[in-house]
Amino acid sequence: MNTSLQRQLTITLSSVIILLLILIGLPIIVISVQIQQRESSREQQQIAYQIAHTLSNIIQHIQTKSTDIQYPDSTNPSTKFITTQIINMVNLTVSRVSSHIQQTDPDMLSLVSILELDSSIQGLHYITLDETYQKQIWRSSDFSLDTNNLSQTESFQLAKQGFSVQASFFIADHNRLIMIIHTPIFAERQVIGIVTAWVDMTDIWHYLTDLQVAETGYFYIVDHQGHAVALPEQFSDKPIPFNRTSGIYRGLNGRYVVGQIAAIEKSPWLVVIEIPFVEAYTNLFILLITLLAILMFGAGLAILMARLISQRLLQPIFILQKSAKRISEGDLSHRIDLKRDDELGFLAQAFNQMVATLEQNINQLRTISQNMLSTQEMERKQIARQIHDELGQTLTMLKLNLGLAIRSYPDDKLLLSAHELTDSAHETARTLSHELRPAMLDDLGLLPTLEWYIDRLEQRANLAISMTGTISENKFSSEIKTALYRIIVEALTNITKHAKAEVITIKLHETIDQLTITIHDDGQGFDTAILNETQSLGVAGMRERVNLLHGDFLIQSEEEHGTNVQITVPIN
Incomplete structure (x- = not known):
């Protein structure tokens, strides 16, 4: 809940x-x-x-x-692989440039041809072994280097011995990576000179940037x-x-x-x-999402825990609420099963004591009410018998005597008027006797008595009343049949007085353990809320009789849609 x-x-x-x-x-x-x-x-x-x-x-x-x-x-292994490629490219470049230079005829050495042959070469310098002759060429005027101390380097000395030597790297203008290569020139297997090449190696970095x-x-x-x-x-x-x-x-x-x-x-x-x-x-981001998911899960778990804790804390209150509802619906035998050593436990005990006292008082009131109704029925029966036996017989004798007198004095208007009044009084006494306590209720049973009452009411109130269904009258005591009769008669009386109805239907439905009586009219209906404001004595009497039978009483009505009365009583 x-x-x-x-x-x-x-x-x-x-x-x-x-x-x-x-x-x-x-x-x-x-x-x-x-x-x-x-x-x-x-x-x-x-x-x-x-x-x-x-x-x-x-x-x-x-x-x-x-x-x-x-x-x-x-x-990264791929870094090692690309690095090896770059080193191999450097070695290949040295071999390529040296090959271009050494394949040139020493007697017809042309630095221009070598420069045109390899676009990566930015400059060439040739010097004879005895350093008596030298010349140089540059690809552009922007790229020109000092070659005065070139022959003093260790790598140049190695080249004199016949080795192609990659000397060093340096950074030239415009951030170009330049590699110096010394290549010996042979004539009859003797070194006759050295060609130094300046090679642009900037492109090798592109292997690594990939x-x-x-x-x-x-x-x-x-x-x-x-x-x-x-x-x-x-x-x-x-x-x-x-x-x-x-x-x-x-x-x-x-x-x-x-x-x-x-x-x-x-x-x-x-x-x-x-x-x-x-x-x-x-x-x-994964960490944030994980932490937020954990936080949301914790929040959901917190809500679930809070709900379970609140449900556990409020469970005794729910028990009290349900018990109070059952008692308000009339189940005074119900007791709160709440065994606690705290304020709620003491409240449940006090509540049970209160309900027990209330049940006892109501049972006493029901006993008194039942005794009063029984006494009332006895008085009704007694009065009806007295009216029928004494007053009825007296009026019958008076009526006979007046009839004899009229035979002797047929033109006497007073006698005729007295005879009519006596006849009317006799009929009234007979009707009053039956309404107080129909003798046929004890002699013939509930259904015949209801049929008799319905016939008289149809004639008197100009209504169309139908009754369907049967009951096993041997299952009901005289007191129950009398109570049911009074309830139905009271309902029909209220309809006649207030409903402005034309058609009334009465349905009797009996099962193994209960009897249901439904009375419906097509009258003007009313707002049932007024029953809580102004308690009708007729409705209160009907409800009290049903309660005494341990049954249920329900009125449903809506303005311009008639009224429906349902009575359910147990068969025991």
Whole structure:
């Protein structure tokens, strides 16, 4: 039973529990979010560090000719694979450029032809072994380097011994990565000169920028001024939204990203990784959703617990309420089964005592009422017998004597008038005797008596009355049949006086354990609420007689729709 009191108590308890959950859960959520956010930032910094470290290792490998690159333990295998590709490309470039130079006829050495043959070569310098002759050529006037101390380098000395040597990397103008290659020129298996080539190797970084970061992230390389060194191919024409601090901003893809910056050791470059905001904080969002789901589950559980607690707390009140309702419906034998050692238990005991006293008083009143009705019926019977036996016989003798007198004096108007009055008085006495207590009720039974009364009422009140159904009269005592007769007669009397009806139907329906009598009229009807305001003596008498029979009495009526009276009494 979901009562207003239970709803209020449930809402109150739920609010308190949910408030406690919020007070406890919010700090946990905030702390968890901060931890997860720091963890996400740490992971992104780790990715940036790995890429920067890898690039630094590549540069170190090329500069030192190391055969082994040291990777962080957590380096992505695809990063290692692409790094190997880049190193292989560097080695292939050295072999390619050296091959182009060495395939040229020493006697017809043309730096211009070599420059045109390989577009990655930005400049060439030729010097004889005895350093008596040298010449140089540059692809553009913007790219021109000092070659005075070139022959003093260790790599140049190695080239004199007949080795093709990749000397070093350096950063030229416009952030181009330039590799120096010394290639010996042979004539009759003797080194006669050295060709030095400056090769643009910036494109090798594009292999690495194609590496995917996380699921949909990417990275690019810039210098400290924010100029692009290497961009992913899909963003080659995009302006760089570079800032010197890591954080959330609009990235190359035009959406909000989480960016991290890491410096590449032994170079003037920076690695910038950008991961879409949603992806970068996926774990954070999952954590938030999980925590909110737990909080909502806790709130739902709190409401359920509050409902169960309120139901348990209010259960004794519900028992009292149901018991009070049963007692208000007339079941005075009902007792509250509530054994508690608290105020509600004491209330239930007091309530039971009150009901017991009330039942006792009502039973006494019913006994008195039943005795009064029995006495009334006895008096009615006695008066009816006296009217029938004494007054009826007296009027009958008077009527006979007046008839004899009229025979002697047929023209005497006083005698004729007295005879008529005597006849009328005799009929009135006979009717009064039957109404007080029909003798046929004891002699013939309930149904014949009702039929007799209905015939007389139809004639007197000009009504159409029908009665259907039968009863087993041997199942009912004389007192019950008398009570039923009085109830039906009272109902018909009320209809005659107030209903303005034309048709009345009476239905008798008997089952194994009860008898139901339904009386319906097509009269003007009335609002049954007035019965609570002004108690009709006729209706009160009918209800009292039904109560004495331990039955149910019901009146249903609606204005302009007639009235329906239903009486149900047990058969025992």
